[in-house]
Amino acid sequence: MISDPTIEQIISGMPSRFRPEAARGLNAILQFKLSGDDGADFFATIKSDTCSLEQGIHANPTLTLKMSAQTYVDMVMGRLTGQEAFFRRKLRYEGPISLAIKLHQFFAPPELN
Numbered sequence: 001m002i003s004d005p006t007i008e009q010i011i012s013g014m015p016s017r018f019r020p021e022a023a024r025g026l027n028a029i030l031q032f033k034l035s036g037d038d039g040a041d042f043f044a045t046i047k048s049d050t051c052s053l054e055q056g057i058h059a060n061p062t063l064t065l066k067m068s069a070q071t072y073v074d075m076v077m078g079r080l081t082g083q084e085a086f087f088r089r090k091l092r093y094e095g096p097i098s099l100a101i102k103l104h105q106f107f108a109p110p111e112l113n
Helices: 007-012 069-076 082-087 097-106
Strands: 028-035 040-047 050-055 063-068 091-094
Touching: 007 040, 007 069, 028 069, 063 069, 063 097, 069 082, 082 091, 082 097
Parallel strands: 028 063
Antiparallel strands: 028 040, 040 050, 063 091
């Protein structure tokens, strides 16, 4: 049986899974607030077709996503869409809905081992 990557592997792998062609011209700070046992606060900076990652809370993010760490794993692994998570009240966001809707396009899914 293939197991999911850990939340740490998913988060740390975001810059290498970044799809610059999907985010062409975007300058944004994406804040993630993940709750639960494996929860974490981190933000991704997308600027000049690159993505960098930092732990913690950004003072002025463009988009903030709040969910459990498990919901985040389920979304990244393709078991749950952002729209499903939102309508099931598993995901809350603050910021432009247009950016939230496109977010899944910016990152390739993790490779399974």
